[in-house]
């Protein structure tokens with residue numbers, strides 16, 4: 394019987410894991426500076442949280458959710474994204490009663506039953522942020538600048554920030570009607586998905602990837618022409634801040650995003666080095682979602698970064714270094730082995746990665762292991778060395794070697810570190 398991981402679910406291990414950990418550490422550092430607190434919400438939630446949060450007429454809810462009935466007969470879903478659970482928590486715990494704004498970040502697995510391909514998995518990781526309680530465009534700007542800083546700190550460059558405003562409950566219906574008027578004439582020529590979207594949510598036709606649909610929608614009404622005064626002022630306010638800080642962006646009037654909860658500002662960060670799945674991060678404002686969940690009217694905005702796509706980019710642009718121990722202690726005989734374990738433990742207590750030989754094999758095979766795991770130094774303690782109170786050291790990379798009294802081993806390696 395052979396066991397294998399499920400399709401679309403990846404193991405992440407060395408050497409890639411070092412890139413993951415470095416990105417996560419950078420992200421935590423940036424979030425701390427911007428006052429975002431970590432939040433850990435469950436991976437499993439009641440299914441209606443996602444139907445309500447993401448919207449019935451979306452790819453995620455229509456076809457991608459890992460939904461099943463638990464032993465108690467409840468319909469539960471493995472989270473396909475982080476915003477709906479965070480909003481559920483915000484409302485359930487009455488977090489609007491705390492000083493505003495409340496700012497959160499999360500990191501973790503998401504699950505979508507998609508066709509696995511380059512950049513698309515069934516279990517994938519997101520780093521996300523959500524800020525509640527501010528209507529002003531200064532918050533949109535802060536979120537976008539924080540995202541730009543985070544991606545730069547992670548080591549990414551040459552990314553494209555696409556920006557749009559998709560309006561609010563005031564102006565969206567007018568725009569939606571203008572789209573229907575435009576698409577209506579040739580509706581039969583669009584793909585079956587788009588024909589359904591026409592009724593349910595015509596904005597999503599702008600998001601369709603089918604080449605014929607892309608062709609047909611050339612010249613469709615542009616959302617910026619339909620924004621109400623409040624949305625226009627908000628968007629102009631955001632652009633003014635970004636311009637004054639010289640944050641680069643491209644306006645993309647077709648950027649509507651696949652989730653229903655967005656209002657006003659939407660954005661997507663893309664890379665030209667990823668092929669078809671080129672979005673590395675995406676987000677936007679969702680001013681109606683907290684109320685949808687039964688909370689008070691609360692402004693909110695957030696983003697999510699796709700970790701796998703970021704790691705792919707970082708792997709292309711930088712060498713992954715295999716981590717290796719500083720010292721390998723090789724010993725011969727049980728007394729020397731005790732001395733070896735003592736030294737290894739003392740080095741570890743000082744923060745140095747040290748490895749031992751785990752029982753006696755020949756010196757030759759111990760040194761071979763030291764070499765294979767890439768240890769910088771080997772420290773050799775045989776019976777004679779032990780009697781003389783000394784050890785031999787060998788720099789495995791430079792080929793240099795020498796002797797050091799056992800009483801000075803710690804000092805020797807602390808100086809070398």
Ligand code: ATP
Pocket residue numbers: 474505507512513514515516517518519650651670671672673674675676697698699700701702
């Ligand atoms: P796409 O258009 O690629 O399907 P999406 O709109 O479904 O993206 P979001 O829900 O906005 O994606 O998720 C934010 C980010 O999470 C995406 O920009 C992407 O980097 C990443 N992401 C989404 N789905 C997957 C997946 N199945 N596998 C890996 N990463 C993903």
Ligand code: MG
Pocket residue numbers: 452651
């Ligand atoms: Mg998707």
